[in-house]
Every structure is written in structure tokens, then in C-alpha cells.
Amino acid sequence: MEEQQPDSLEEIQAEINSSKPDFASEINKFIKHIESQADIVPIVMSLISLKLVQESRHVEQYIKDSGIIEKKKDESTDGDEPKQSKLLVPSDKFKGFIELTEKVDKTGLAYQLLPINFVVSFVSQYDAYLGGLIRTMFFAKPELLNGSEKNILFSELMKFASIEDAKEFLIEKEVESVLRESHLKQFKWLENKLGITLRKDLPSFSDFIEITERRNLFVHCNGVVSRQYIDVCRENEVKNIDEIKVGEQLSAKPEYFNKCYQILFEIGVKLGQVTWRKLIPDEIEKADAHLNNVCYQLLIKGHNRLALKLLTFATDTIKKHADQEMVCIFTINKALAHYLSNKKEECKKVLEKHDWSATNDKYKLAIAVLKEESEDAIKLMKSIGSTSKDVTKDAYREWPLFREFRKTDTFKTAYVEIFEEEFIYVEPKPKNLEDIVSEMQQLKKEALEVREKENTAPNGDSE
Structure with a gap:
């Protein structure tokens, strides 16, 4: 259910551009940044995958057209090891063969490295968000700076035009100091400043630590597992850490990338909310x-x-x-x-734990829909009618609550009776790669048509 309309892009941007730090704007900016990456990764990976398939087919076709022979190795291979083979490439075809196979290797490497780079970027976005969150903390409660060990030299103090400038300088020094620490120490610093235990009700914290430690491996040693990674993960009760050995090389498969996005999103929003509620x-x-x-x-x-x-x-x-x-x-x-x-x-267990007896029809309708009590839901729709400020035409079209219910004939019939018009709505679907490629081809076609039109205009001028 929607309590109020989500912030518009203009409102979010206005908050971001505001000179005064604000918890809502910091959380919004963080969500916007990591969602922008999460949305684009599947598309980019699909394009690289297609490129890899295409280049592999070029190699296969080159082998076929060039008369390259595949020679099986000695049939007397011991054990269950697969029998290997080798290609006999004519000397005049060798250069072309190498060029094509190198393209496949490079594209395969890109397919492997790109998710790793996005994981690193995710953690970087979190770090930037944490810096903004700490700044907002100090502006909300300047007295938090009282315990800071950062000092300003008299020569530095004389350069500031006001006390506010000096305060901002101290805040920046404190933020830089915290961000240089490990992510575990950052949480401990926050717990000390806020006077609460952040990790107590945070089951995802161990996964968060694993992600940030794996990011360090990607950045500093190409993903090769170190003793420090093992020790930190074990200290923070990361699951299945004993299955990983020092010297292994870690990767970032699609499922890991998705996990990374979800964990950082969750941790970021929870951290922002707890800090906001505690300080203001x-x-x-x-x-x-x-x-x-x-x-x-x-x-x-x-x-x-x-x-x-x-x-x-x-x-x-x-x-x-x-x-x-x-x-x-x-x-x-x-x-x-x-x-x-x-x-x-x-779903039913969640609903049964709450006392709904004193609630209005809006909530009773939601419960009937979620319990799939169709007759009760229709009666409540008619009782609510067409003039409700809460359950409007847009609510029936847009609320996820009605996603399945609005597909039924009983709902559509009741809607016509209430609003005296047909229920017309097409469920939005996420664009897949084929849709995007089709749109790109259409845009390219339109651009070519405009260019041809310009070239055929008198004196080469556009109309």
C-alpha cells in the first residue's frame, strides 16, 4: 500500500542539490546510484555474451573454411580423463586463426572482469554514501564533534572566514579518518557515536563484511584469497568460509553480483534510517x-x-x-x-498477528485481497466507492496489492459498476535485450533517414 506518492525526480534532485545535508537526500542518492548500475549490468553482460557467441562462431567457420584439421591425441589416455585433441593449422592460415581466437579470449576476459568491476563500484558507492551520512550526522548534532581527536592548528584556523568554515574543515577531517578504517571499524565507530549496537539486529552484516573484504581482494590482489580475508570473515561468522582456501582466486558470478546489490541496498537504507531516527x-x-x-x-x-x-x-x-x-x-x-x-x-501469518478490528475499509480490502477472499473484496470495493481519496482509479491500476486481483473478471466487472468505465490497463514489463536492440535499430534508421534528407536538400542545406 502507498501512504504517499514517492518523491519525484525533481524533489530528489532538489534535496541532493541542497546545501544542508539531509538524511533523506543521502539515502535517495545512494539508492539511485546503485540501482543505476544494477539495472545496466544484465544488459551489458548480455551484449558481451552475444559478442562472445558471435566471435566463437567466426572461429568455427574459419576452421571449416580453411581446411583446419582436428587431430585426436593418443587413444591410450589413462584413467577417466577426457581425450584431448589439437588443431593442425596451415601456415598461411595461422595469422588469421590467432587473430580470431584472441578476440574470443579478450571478450571472455571482459565477461569475467566486468561483474568484478561493478562489485568494486558498488562498494565505492557505499563508501561515498557513508561519508555523506557522517557529514549529515555532524550537521544534525554538532556536539558529536566534541569527542573528535582531530585538531586545527592556529595557522590553519586563521585562514577560515567563519566558525562554520572551521567546523566544516573538522568534519571533513573526521570523515576522511573514518573512511580510511576497515568497514568493521567504521560500524564500531558509528555504534560509539550513536550509543547503540547496530550489528545486533543485522543478520546481513556477515555477508556485508564478506563483500567488502572480497572487494579488497579484487582491488589489491586480483581476487586471490589472503590469510587476512579468511581471518576477518571467520571473525564475523561468514558462512562456508572454511571451504575457501588461501591462494584461491575468487570471482563475481551473476548470482553473487545480485547478492552484493541486495546486501548493500539493505545495509545502506537500514543504516540511514537508524541514524536519522536516533539523531532527529x-x-x-x-x-x-x-x-x-x-x-x-x-x-x-x-x-x-x-x-x-x-x-x-x-x-x-x-x-x-x-x-x-x-x-x-x-x-x-x-x-x-x-x-x-x-x-x-x-502472508496470512503476518496478517493474523495484527488486530485489524478498528481499521477502516481500505485495510479490510487489502486483507481480503491478500487472503484471496474475492467476494469480500468486491463488497468492500463497492462500499469504498468512487469518491475515496485513498483507493482511487490510479490505486487500482498501480498498487502492487491489486496486481493479481485486477486480472480477474470479477474485479473488472466491479470496477465498471463503481467508476462507470471499462478497466483498461496493461501491466508494465521490464525491457529485455531484444527490446533494447530493436529500439536502437529504429533510432539508427531514423537518424539515417534524417541524414539522407539533409543531403538531398537544395544546396546541401537541411529543410
Whole structure:
């Protein structure tokens, strides 16, 4: 369910460009940055994969056209080892063969290295976000600087035009100092400053540490496992760490890349929310709305597992909310995350833990939809009617809550009766590689047509 419309791009950009640090804008900027990378990676990897297939076919065709012979090695290979073979390449075909195989090797290497580079970039985006979060902490509570060990020399102090400039200088020094520490020490620093234990209710912390330590391996030693990596992971109870040995070379397969995105997203949002609520408790209503909007967008995009983690954080970890209605919204959306993941029994368990007796028809409709009680849902739709400010035409079209329900004939019939118009809506689908390639080809065609038109205009001038 949607409590309020998510921030528009213009509002988000205005927050980012604001001179005063703000928790909401820092979280928004972090989400925007890592989502932009997560969205593009599958497309880029698909393109590289296609290129690899194409180049491999060129090699196969070259072998066929050039009369290159594949010679089997001695049949007396011991054991179960596969029998190897070698190619007999004519001398006049050798150069062309090498050029083609080198292309395959380079593309294969790109396919292997690109996810690694994106993992490194993910962690870099998190580090930049943490720096912004710490700056926002100090601007929200300047007294946090009292415990800082950073000093300003008298000669440096004389260069500042105001006390504010000196404060910003101290903040930058403190931020730089924290960011130079390990990610584990950064969390300990935050716990000390905030006076809370951040890692206690953070099951994903061990995965977070593994990701940041693997990033260090990628950057400093080409992914080769070190003793330090093993020790840090073991200290933070990383699963299956005993299966990894010093000297192994780690990679970043697609499933690992996706895990990296989800863990950093989760940790980043939770860290921002906890810090925000701790330092500026008067903004709890704003923090609630922001967290709900983040979860709502995840549900729209189909990131149900990630949404569930944040909604569980909202209902189980966060103890204080602006009002009871916000608790209801978080609970409904948590149940919805289970429902959209086809875990309907878990969905019902979430709903049954909450007392809905005093809630209005909006929530009762949501419960009926999630429990697939179609007759009750239709009655509630008609009771709510066409003038509700909460459950509008757009709500029926856009809310993930109605994703399955709006496909039914009973829903469409009730909608016509309530709004006196047909329900017309096409579920948006994410673009696949074929769609993108088709659009690129169309754009190229249009550009060529414009160019030809310009070239055929009198005196070579465009019309």
C-alpha cells in the first residue's frame, strides 16, 4: 500500500542539490546510484555474451573454411580423463586463426572482469554514501564533534572566514579518518557515536563484511584469497568460509553480483534510517514515509525479497512509528511481499498477528485481497466507492496489492459498476535485450533517414 506518492525526480534532485545535508537526500542518492548500475549490468553482460557467441562462431567457420584439421591425441589416455585433441593449422592460415581466437579470449576476459568491476563500484558507492551520512550526522548534532581527536592548528584556523568554515574543515577531517578504517571499524565507530549496537539486529552484516573484504581482494590482489580475508570473515561468522582456501582466486558470478546489490541496498537504507531516527527523533513521521516509499518502489519493481527485509526491519526492529496507521501500512506491505513471492501461508501469518478490528475499509480490502477472499473484496470495493481519496482509479491500476486481483473478471466487472468505465490497463514489463536492440535499430534508421534528407536538400542545406 502507498501512504504517499514517492518523491519525484525533481524533489530528489532538489534535496541532493541542497546545501544542508539531509538524511533523506543521502539515502535517495545512494539508492539511485546503485540501482543505476544494477539495472545496466544484465544488459551489458548480455551484449558481451552475444559478442562472445558471435566471435566463437567466426572461429568455427574459419576452421571449416580453411581446411583446419582436428587431430585426436593418443587413444591410450589413462584413467577417466577426457581425450584431448589439437588443431593442425596451415601456415598461411595461422595469422588469421590467432587473430580470431584472441578476440574470443579478450571478450571472455571482459565477461569475467566486468561483474568484478561493478562489485568494486558498488562498494565505492557505499563508501561515498557513508561519508555523506557522517557529514549529515555532524550537521544534525554538532556536539558529536566534541569527542573528535582531530585538531586545527592556529595557522590553519586563521585562514577560515567563519566558525562554520572551521567546523566544516573538522568534519571533513573526521570523515576522511573514518573512511580510511576497515568497514568493521567504521560500524564500531558509528555504534560509539550513536550509543547503540547496530550489528545486533543485522543478520546481513556477515555477508556485508564478506563483500567488502572480497572487494579488497579484487582491488589489491586480483581476487586471490589472503590469510587476512579468511581471518576477518571467520571473525564475523561468514558462512562456508572454511571451504575457501588461501591462494584461491575468487570471482563475481551473476548470482553473487545480485547478492552484493541486495546486501548493500539493505545495509545502506537500514543504516540511514537508524541514524536519522536516533539523531532527529522529531522527524520520525518523515522517516516513516521515506522508508515506506522505498519499500513501495521495491514492490513495484518486483524486488520482493529485498522489500521483505526492509519491511521486516520496519515492523520488527523499529519500535517507534509516527502513528498506528503507519504500522498498518508496513504490515500490509510486509504481507504483500510474501504474497507476491507466492508464500501465501506466510502472508496470512503476518496478517493474523495484527488486530485489524478498528481499521477502516481500505485495510479490510487489502486483507481480503491478500487472503484471496474475492467476494469480500468486491463488497468492500463497492462500499469504498468512487469518491475515496485513498483507493482511487490510479490505486487500482498501480498498487502492487491489486496486481493479481485486477486480472480477474470479477474485479473488472466491479470496477465498471463503481467508476462507470471499462478497466483498461496493461501491466508494465521490464525491457529485455531484444527490446533494447530493436529500439536502437529504429533510432539508427531514423537518424539515417534524417541524414539522407539533409543531403538531398537544395544546396546541401537541411529543410
